[in-house]
Amino acid sequence: MFIGDELMEIQTTTLYRPVGRKELELIAISGFQAFPPRLEHQPIFYPVLTEEYADFIAREWNTKDEASGFDGFVTRFSVKTDYLSQFDVQKVGSREALEYWIPAERMDEFNAQIIGPIEVIRSFEKHP
Template identity: 55%
Template structure:
């Protein structure tokens, strides 16, 4: 059995709807203005983004959790985004299909922040 890494993704209602439509299996393609897909390494960081960014921007924010094959993630460095507590992977949009193929199991919502 492949080793996995637990990742979190803060998301708004539109992206979450697309994940749900996929059967909770894949992340939707990036929009042209979104060259990177950035899952984060801690639930706390995902909560901060979902609560402080997604709620004001779209009325609600969600924290998702999912497992990704470690072997796939080993091809990417963890990036620090504004502090040691803000760690994330930067997956180029053109690699998202391969990233989705490396997800083990389903994407699940673990926190929700309504207005």
Template identity: 55%
Template structure:
């Protein structure tokens, strides 16, 4: 089975919800979020995590980059969307497709980078806190 590696920049609250699933699923979108948008490369995910999540209180002033493999055949129904720079490529997955998207993730969701600021705060979830702290430089 062929898979495609994708990335998703998240803040602390979304990461806590991912951890609650055992790192196997992304949480449902909020009412005002019509799409789920994983990105196609780590560089772009890191840019978003650093520039957006680290300045957002709801994100805990932490930018987290996740990576995961999705069955390539499932992804074929979604066109890659370029949203600016040549590396700014995303898939726009309608919110109502997220359960099926999650079912096509292979081998879970991993943390590949974390950006901290002086204002970063981490929840009391010891397992997640330990994972995040392992990225502190």
């Protein structure tokens, strides 16, 4: 980003989000620029810090969940590091199970901090 004659480098943090088919379709509608608003029963949005943890969730949870469409996908995206600094990293199980908890009512604000597209980096199909 240029400010006057100076180049201002924006520091970003790479995050991952395991999603089901239905959520992925909503991301696609945004042009892969934003995550959809949370549903009434989803008070937080939880992007995760590692690809391995996102793979686990997409493979083990999304593929077994009818609401997810029985498919799991891993998305990768970058968020402004300064913005993320206001949130604590939450450890929710093993040492790899690290995520941010973004309140549902702040999704528009969070989406505005995404730099570049949301990429799909992996997919998993329903378990037999």
